[in-house]
Every structure is written in C-alpha cells, then in structure tokens.
Amino acid sequence: MAAFIEAMWYQSALKGKTRIAYYLLWPLLWPLSQLFGVLSRRKRNQYTTGKKMAYRAPLPVVIVGNITAGGNGKTPVVVWLVEQLLAQGLKPGVVSRGYGGKAPHYPYFVESDTNTDIAGDEPVLIRRRTGVPVAVAPARSDAVKLLLEHDVDIIITDDGLQHYALARDIELVVIDGQRRFGNQHLLPLGPLRESCQRLNQVDFLICNGGKAHTNEAAMHLAPSELINIKTGARCAVTSLTSVVAMAGIGHPPRFFATLNTLGVKPVVCQPFADHQPFTHQTLLELAQQGQHLVMTEKDAVKCYSFAEDNWWYLPVDAVISEPQASVIIKRIIEVKEKYGSPSA
Incomplete structure (x- = not known):
C-alpha cells in the first residue's frame, strides 16, 4: 500500500495494475481531496480572521x-x-x-x-x-x-x-x-x-x-562517521563489510542513496514505515543477513535498550x-x- 501511495502521489512507476488502480480510485479520491482543501482553508481562516484565538507565547x-x-x-x-x-x-x-x-x-x-x-x-x-x-x-x-x-x-x-x-x-x-x-x-x-x-x-x-x-x-544532509549504538564507538562508513541497511523514515530511499554515495553497497536495503516501532527479534533476524546493521539516527533512538554489538547508525547534519x-x-x-x- 505504501508503495502504491508513493507512486500515486509522485507519479512514479504507475504501470500495469497500479496504473489501472490509480484511475479507478481517482473519482473517489478527487472529491475527498477537494473536501480536505475546504476544511483546511476554513481552519486557517478561523485563526487568521480572529474567529478563533491562537495562543501567543511571551517568547519568539x-x-x-x-x-x-x-x-x-x-x-x-x-x-x-x-x-x-x-x-x-x-x-x-x-x-x-x-x-x-x-x-x-x-x-x-x-x-x-x-x-x-x-x-x-x-x-x-x-x-x-x-x-x-x-x-x-x-x-x-x-x-x-x-x-x-x-x-x-x-x-x-x-x-x-x-x-x-x-x-x-x-x-x-x-x-x-x-x-x-x-x-x-x-x-x-x-x-x-x-x-x-x-x-x-x-x-x-x-x-x-x-x-x-x-x-x-x-x-x-552531510553524513559523518558511523556510531555504534551500544558502545558509542565510531568508524568510517566504508570500513564495514556486508552491510544490512534499514530505514524507518518518511522516505527510506534517501538513506539508501546516501550510503551508495558514500561507497557502501548494502547486501540488503530494508525500508520500514515512518515511526514504526521495532522489536529486538525483528532487527536481529534482519541483521543476520549480513555482518553489520546500519540505520538512521532516528531509528537508533528506538534501539538503545536492546542494540547488539554490530548495530550502527549514520548521523547527518543539515x-x-x-x-x-x-x-x-x-x-x-x-x-x-x-x-x-x-x-x-
């Protein structure tokens, strides 16, 4: 479903059954989209016109x-x-x-x-x-x-x-x-x-x-060295071999593309839904497909309590x-x- 929504919204890979489904759903989704717009504009206008009062903090x-x-x-x-x-x-x-x-x-x-x-x-x-x-x-x-x-x-x-x-x-x-x-x-x-x-x-x-x-x-986004989730140790991205990559963010392909740009070719690229909770068993089984599990910093904050020695994250700076x-x-x-x- 997530792949279909991505294709529908960004007009990518709309082929075969996916393309047919898109045009079948259009008559249903278009009026819902128009209704969403009406409600969204009404909500904003209520505050911009003073019909509803917004909270003004004493700080910027x-x-x-x-x-x-x-x-x-x-x-x-x-x-x-x-x-x-x-x-x-x-x-x-x-x-x-x-x-x-x-x-x-x-x-x-x-x-x-x-x-x-x-x-x-x-x-x-x-x-x-x-x-x-x-x-x-x-x-x-x-x-x-x-x-x-x-x-x-x-x-x-x-x-x-x-x-x-x-x-x-x-x-x-x-x-x-x-x-x-x-x-x-x-x-x-x-x-x-x-x-x-x-x-x-x-x-x-x-x-x-x-x-x-x-x-x-x-x-x-400028990546730095990999950081070990369990120990805090650092190492160069390219020093790891047989990397399994995972990303539970809004657009996982961006993270996988970053690794490729850095010269890392993961043996597995596993996307997850944004904000998806992880279990130790799920990630352990995923990590066993390679020697090292590499994830985003956003994923890592969910894994501190059960991380293994070979789990790493890649911090990035804007x-x-x-x-x-x-x-x-x-x-x-x-x-x-x-x-x-x-x-x-």
Missing part, C-alpha cells in the same frame, strides 16, 4: 514545517537551528506533537533517557543530540507553556506549520528537493497538506537536496547554503531582540 516562536505529508528533513533543520542559536548565546527550547509516542500525561517534558514509546522518535532524537529542553503535546501551546518553566528564551517547533492554534513569528518550510510536491494535489489524492500557494506566505524556503529554486535556500543560512539566523535574532529578555 519559530515553526519548522512543510506542506507535504511524510519526511523531508525537518528534524535536521531543527537541530541545525538549535545549534546555531546556542552558538549565538540564546537558549532555545523545542516543542513537538510527539507523534508515535503515548506519554502518561501532556504536556510531557522529554528527559535525556526518555523512551521513544513515550515521546516519539524526533523529540527523543533532538533531546539526545542537542541537550536543550524539549516538550511534547498534541496541543503545542501546552508544550510551550511547560518550556517556559525551563529557562528558554526562544521556541522552535518541530513540524506544526498547520497548527494555527499556536501563533508564530517566523515560518520555515522544508522542501524535498527530489520529489518536490508530487502531483500537487491535496490529501488523499496527493501529498499536500496545504496548496502550494501557502509557500508565498512563509518567511523562508529550504530545499533539501535536488536543485533549489531562486527563492529557496539550498540544503544537503548544511544550508550561504548567504541564506546567515540571513535566517539574523532574522531570528532580530525577532528575539524585539521581545527583549524573558523578565522584561
């Missing part, structure tokens, strides 16, 4: 989101923003919906040892990678209010472009530079959460991979082109200065 709020369903590199951008702002002497905190987690209560403060079953993959990754305060809640304003108790002076949200109940100062949209916007239809006929016209209203567009357009900041990167940080600092200090 920066949204890192997208207009398409699925992964496109938002979390690496959040990590990049956090690291850049820390270097400027600011104290950022991160909020997230915590998708895939079931916390005992909301809002929930993510500790360094919080399990992904509780907080979700991305919040745990961000907390472990950056060390900054992270809070999750379906109502992101609740997560923001919790972070106000933890000495932060700026809020970054991982996703949430369409969460209009939270007022924001700056919006960054991350675009998958390879797949772009697919067939440019709204869900469920296409991958769009909002129409492409929404891009004209955001502050910055960041193109992850592919060829950036003139109004977009070019970005790529690299955003200049001068756009500096313009983004300068703009955020300017907004922060208008708010003054938290006690002001």
Whole structure:
C-alpha cells in the first residue's frame, strides 16, 4: 500500500495494475481531496480572521514545517537551528506533537533517557543530540507553556506549520528537493497538506537536496562517521563489510542513496514505515543477513535498550547554503531582540 501511495502521489512507476488502480480510485479520491482543501482553508481562516484565538507565547516562536505529508528533513533543520542559536548565546527550547509516542500525561517534558514509546522518535532524537529542553503535546501551546518553566528564551517547533492554534513569528518550510510536491494535489489524492500557494506566505524556503529554486535556500544532509549504538564507538562508513541497511523514515530511499554515495553497497536495503516501532527479534533476524546493521539516527533512538554489538547508525547534519543560512539566523535574532529578555 505504501508503495502504491508513493507512486500515486509522485507519479512514479504507475504501470500495469497500479496504473489501472490509480484511475479507478481517482473519482473517489478527487472529491475527498477537494473536501480536505475546504476544511483546511476554513481552519486557517478561523485563526487568521480572529474567529478563533491562537495562543501567543511571551517568547519568539519559530515553526519548522512543510506542506507535504511524510519526511523531508525537518528534524535536521531543527537541530541545525538549535545549534546555531546556542552558538549565538540564546537558549532555545523545542516543542513537538510527539507523534508515535503515548506519554502518561501532556504536556510531557522529554528527559535525556526518555523512551521513544513515550515521546516519539524526533523529540527523543533532538533531546539526545542537542541537550536543550524539549516538550511534547498534541496541543503545542501546552508544550510551550511547560518550556517556559525551563529557562528558554526562544521556541522552535518541530513540524506544526498547520497548527494555527499556536501563533508564530517566523515560518520555515522544508522542501524535498527530489520529489518536490508530487502531483500537487491535496490529501488523499496527493501529498499536500496545504496548496502550494501557502509557500508565498512563509518567511523562508529550504530545499533539501535536488536543485533549489531562486527563492529557496539550498540544503544537503552531510553524513559523518558511523556510531555504534551500544558502545558509542565510531568508524568510517566504508570500513564495514556486508552491510544490512534499514530505514524507518518518511522516505527510506534517501538513506539508501546516501550510503551508495558514500561507497557502501548494502547486501540488503530494508525500508520500514515512518515511526514504526521495532522489536529486538525483528532487527536481529534482519541483521543476520549480513555482518553489520546500519540505520538512521532516528531509528537508533528506538534501539538503545536492546542494540547488539554490530548495530550502527549514520548521523547527518543539515548544511544550508550561504548567504541564506546567515540571513535566517539574523532574522531570528532580530525577532528575539524585539521581545527583549524573558523578565522584561
């Protein structure tokens, strides 16, 4: 089913029975897509016209989101923003919906040892990678209010472009530079959460991979050394032989392509659904098809409690082109200065 949806949304490999199924489903999906658009626009208009009141935090709020369903590199951008702002002497905190987690209560403060079953993959990754305060809640304003108790002076949200109940100062949209916007239809006929016209209203567009357009900041993900999940040891990617690769992210082929670019030809490439939980037995059986199991950092945060000696992950860092990167940080600092200090 996932492969069919991918083909339908991005018009790839629509052949034979897949192509027939696509055209049979079109009369059903098109009106649903139109209805989704009506409801989406109505929801946004309720907040932009003041019919519903959005929560305005006493600190600047920066949204890192997208207009398409699925992964496109938002979390690496959040990590990049956090690291850049820390270097400027600011104290950022991160909020997230915590998708895939079931916390005992909301809002929930993510500790360094919080399990992904509780907080979700991305919040745990961000907390472990950056060390900054992270809070999750379906109502992101609740997560923001919790972070106000933890000495932060700026809020970054991982996703949430369409969460209009939270007022924001700056919006960054991350675009998958390879797949772009697919067939440019709204869900469920296409991958769009909002129409492409929404891009004209955001502050910055960041193109992850592919060829950036003139109004977009070019970005790529730069991998570093492999890190052993169990021991923390590091090694060069090409030093491992007979690699089994796995990825439970929004677009697994991107990870497999990265390994190929680095000169690694896995004996097996196993995609999983985004946010899919793993069991020790499932991954153990997968790893036995080679000598080493290599995964994404997002997958690794779900495996710390049961990782084997030959399980590794490949961390990546967002690299955003200049001068756009500096313009983004300068703009955020300017907004922060208008708010003054938290006690002001």
